Amino acid sequence: MNPRERRAARHQPPTPEAEAGPRPRRRKAPITVEQVIDTALAVIAAEGYEALTMRRLAGALDTGPASLYAHVVNKADLDELLIGRLCAQLALPEPDPAAWREQIRSVCTQLRDQYLAYPGISRAALAMAPTDLDTLRVSEGMLAILLAGGVPPQAAAWATDALLLYVAAHCLEASIARQRAAHDDTIWVHDRNELLRRLTALPAETFPHTTRHAAELTAGESHDRFDFTLTLIIDGLTHR
Template sequence: MNPRERRAARHQLPSSEAAAAPRPRRRKAPITVEQVVRTALDVIAAEGYEALTMRRLATALDTGPASLYAHVVNKADLDELLIARLCAEITLPAPDPSAWREQIRDMCGRLRDQYLKYPGISRAAFAMAPTDLETVRLGEGMLAVLLAGGVAPQDAAWAIDALLLYVAAYCLEISVMNQRKVDSEAEWVVDTGELRRRLAALPATAFPHTTRYAAELTAGEGHDRFDFTLTLMIDGLASR
């Protein structure tokens, strides 16, 4: 099989015959897709997603870039494998009509936590058409919960897209902010106290609301804003 055929095979449920088929024995253990994904995640955890290139990954695997293409089609294919691996870590709940809001919030929170383990990795989720079975599995689980909660199918379908987009964007922003903390010249951008003082010091005649509500504009700790936005989105679904 060429790499594209192998990629297509990953998106299919294994048949009993395929699962039982013996694999040819080789004299030397080859690099596997599992090793590629695990090593790529290690690189991201240590150096950030921006550091992950096919050449950097090949170096980490002690091989040449060309050998990677025997397992992945291109960087986009690798991105899909990485996101799928994180989705595989999320346990799907049995849809509960009385607790569907909490279940959706919990799934989004778990995905957020997976993304934050690997700085910048949520960038890989943008503009990605999900075809890997693990990624589709998460979407299936979210759809089942929303439908059980009485959300209309079209609303549920678009809501999943919006929720996943928000989770990815939220995590990417945190990654960018953490990187800015390394740059002392940009430290004030991520210093809440300093930002609040700058807003409050603006001319009140030109910025009456900004100066008055500087504390509210800069409030929030941990994932307060994340929880607020998710609740806002989910309550909006319920009202429809």
């Protein structure tokens, strides 16, 4: 099966033959798709998603860029494989109407932690067509949880999309902030006291609310804000 056929297969319902497991290979390939994914994730963990190019990946695999195309169609195909790998590692609970809020929060938190372990990788998830079977497994699980909690189908569908989008955007912002913080001239962005000083030093007549509530504006860690936003979305669904 060539890379295009493999990619198409990931977007199709599994066949009985596929569910029975892959057929044994007649010969061992020098590089496997799993090795490509493992190596790409290692590059991202060490250097960030922006460093991952087909040439950089080929170098890490000690091969030429052209040889990668025997395993992946293109960079978009690689992105699907990477996000699919992370999604496959999420533990999806059996939907429980009495615990659906905690369950949906757990799935989002697991995905957040996966993304944060590979700086910038959530960029690959943005605007990705949700038809890859591994990513569909996660959206299916989230939809099942919300429906079990009594959320109407349309609201549950859009909420699933909104939650996945928020998790990806939150993690991408965090990775960009860390990258910028590596430069001395922007380190103050991560220094709450310095940011607080700058906000309170603004002219109060022009920025009355910012200066008065600078402490609130700069309060909390990244995960505090993440939990706050999840709660807003979940509570909104409850009120509907």
